[in-house]
Amino acid sequence: MHCPFCRHPDSRVVDSREADEGQAIRRRRSCPECGRRFTTVETAVLSVVKRSGVSEPFSRDKVIKGVRRACQGRDVDNDALVLLAQQVEDTVRASGSAEIPSNEVGLAILGPLRDLDEVAYLRFASVYRSFSSAEDFEREIDELRRHQRGEDTVSSTA
């Protein structure tokens, strides 16, 4: 790692600590040439591969942006979106692959969004699954009802 001040090609790590709940490592470095200190952040790269083949780093902010659009006018606060994006990242990381197809990110969003807000879920699903007719909505709403009944059975036996 080059020193950002004097471009010396080497630096010494003086401190390392976990950041962002273990998903990043911050290192304090010291330049043996000019003596100045700087910080580097190391994260494991998780890329999302779009249908076009282009890949970009996974971003919770992007997840939040996409879901927020579907939540317009709905009573969903920012904390809930932040939590949802965290859940999506956990799901995507748990897949064990460093290159995630973008449709899997969409799938990972649908589950928690369904539990968060039904209308937002239907909006998001209609774009993600490219609904083309009212029947597509009907089918999805049937699924939603089945899911709710399933949950009700679980909670009533608990």
Ligand SMILES: [Zn+2]
């Ligand atoms: Zn230096």
